[in-house]
Amino acid sequence: MQEIILPKGYRFSGVHCGLKSAPELLDISLIVSDRPAAAAGVFTPNLVCGAPVQIDRSRVPCTGIRAVVGNSRCANACTGEQGLRDAEEMAALAAKAAGGTAEQGLVMSTGVIGTMLPMDKIRKGIADAAGKLAADESGFINAAQGIMTTDTVEKFVTKKISACAAHPEFRIAGLCKGAAMIAPHLATMLAVIITDAALEPQTAQTLLKNAADISFNCITIDGHTSTSDTLLLLANGAASETPLTGEPLRQFEKTLQELCTELAVKIPADGEGASHLITIDIAGCAAKEDAKIIARKIAEDALVKTAIYGADPNWGRIVSASGTAGIPYDPRKVSLKLNGFDLFKNGEPLPFDKVAVSSSIRDSRNTFILLTIGEGTESVRFWTTDLTAEYVRLNSDYTT
């Protein structure tokens, strides 16, 4: 069990309001800050974005945020004008539950696209969640559970930055959900990070964007960037009211990046129907962005993903996928390792022990791919899942 260290000045709850059919499953979550917090956010680039994304995007970066409400089972996307009114009402109800005014709330919704929120259940749910707010671990875990869809575990990471002469101790905690429709480009499906440090809103926005770029933007499950991807950061200054600058800010940034990476990897590690978490290192590129594009192409390739599922050392699919990424390179300078085995070196295939490579895939939940392009020194790490028959089963009857 991981140690849970919660930032000061926040309270949490998650309750069942009837969105999920099983009464023991939580389906709506509330996070409130006892004082106005600076808020930053990064969101899906999908043109077809949910109503909650439209509301939040119009508000952050800003100061004064008091609450974030999130629900599962309904994404409130493709819901037209009524959807926008509903998202606005949810944010207002959450903010008022925290003692704030309507525009001090933020909102996140996840689930089926194209259905309307049952607002009677949502209103009752927010009122109920407001009555159960707690600053402790169980409140935090309930909040992480209330936004779960096909996730099999709640996902959170907490960290602290120790006190020194320059600043007191700070804490930073993040929670997220997501197991499918995962290929974030600016953020991922519903993640909230809270800290009791103080940050200028624009600084918070920059730090969050940079951290997302090396974490949530480096995972994919099925290549589908959802309508609802939302990553929020609240900084309420409960530990120290002076916005961070200089060395303490750099330390905060590093910790935020670690936290985002650990949180992001939990998503493919719990990918729908997945039997492998695949870590893809792309090295030797002229630019980091090149490495990322090649990594994503491999990570989204159905043929690579099914081969790993079947423990089939069909490595040609990995090299072939890299060649279709649109990044120029010389195929005669490409090398590939799989789970440490050398399979392809400088454009020539190497003899290898098929049984040993196959066993190394079959016997572990983790598969490691290292593809080296001979064009430079930049590298990137990316994470994905295998593609299994169970994934197909789960996704072939989601709404029926």
Next chain:
Amino acid sequence: MQEIILPKGYRFSGVHCGLKSAPELLDISLIVSDRPAAAAGVFTPNLVCGAPVQIDRSRVPCTGIRAVVGNSRCANACTGEQGLRDAEEMAALAAKAAGGTAEQGLVMSTGVIGTMLPMDKIRKGIADAAGKLAADESGFINAAQGIMTTDTVEKFVTKKISACAAHPEFRIAGLCKGAAMIAPHLATMLAVIITDAALEPQTAQTLLKNAADISFNCITIDGHTSTSDTLLLLANGAASETPLTGEPLRQFEKTLQELCTELAVKIPADGEGASHLITIDIAGCAAKEDAKIIARKIAEDALVKTAIYGADPNWGRIVSASGTAGIPYDPRKVSLKLNGFDLFKNGEPLPFDKVAVSSSIRDSRNTFILLTIGEGTESVRFWTTDLTAEYVRLNSDYTT
């Protein structure tokens, strides 16, 4: 059974040379032209392209081609310098079997990437195939079978252009293979088209490229553009030696486009493990290329493909996928029909009969999607398959 009309001046064969384990399965094909033919070709844009692609690309467009040899089970890709020597030898052996010189041959290989061709079997196979060449239907069908991998049926289309005052009767015949690693961008996995009309090589190249753009470039099964995509056109002038111009050329172009489209659709119709052929019409775009990019994004989406497999009318996934294509549009002007049912109109969800829509998907092998963007008048038609548990099974143990 479709009527088979073969162009004059060509002979065909397909034999078993031991690449496939079952002795009744053909695995190497030979097509010869009894006279030198003009040849055009379009090939995979994958940087990691097979040795045969490198050889053919260096030769076409040209005149003087006498033979095309193709094999299955081994793609001769990622095979370094030895692979190039092997491909060159194959093309030379084929050309010599037709009575030509080494550089008058073309070559195509499909199968596993990263393994060397067993050249002893290949040499024996080409000699054997040369002895069995025939100008009749059975020779043609054998040639179509010799390049099959996981295809369940041989794929060919033949057409004739009737005689008129301006020209005699011409015939045009095409064969292709492909059931996975299918997302051609310039051509598809191994297709050959032959005609007894005469064409200037540059004209042949232009016609072939244009026809590929609306046919082979509008299909996808798994989004993986292979190392080996090759589409060749031979025009030997056996029906009339004067290269086509004017109205006869326009008629030839139209027939070629129809033939390429019919041939291309046979590939997703036989997609690995597929239970549905999905036809995607994208209308109302500012440019054809915009429509094609949106169509491809939907066609490659695992969530859309699994929903169709499960007959789940989870239409939000289709609209959401379109929003991630990178083509700007106003989501409030988007409408969607599925199998003729109106589901989403001008950005607002419509009430619909879930059972009726689900049945319409379940009860037919064909699913029709029409997505209308309100940005213009350009449209495109695209074809893909659903994603099934059988696809995952087939692709998880391909080399082991």
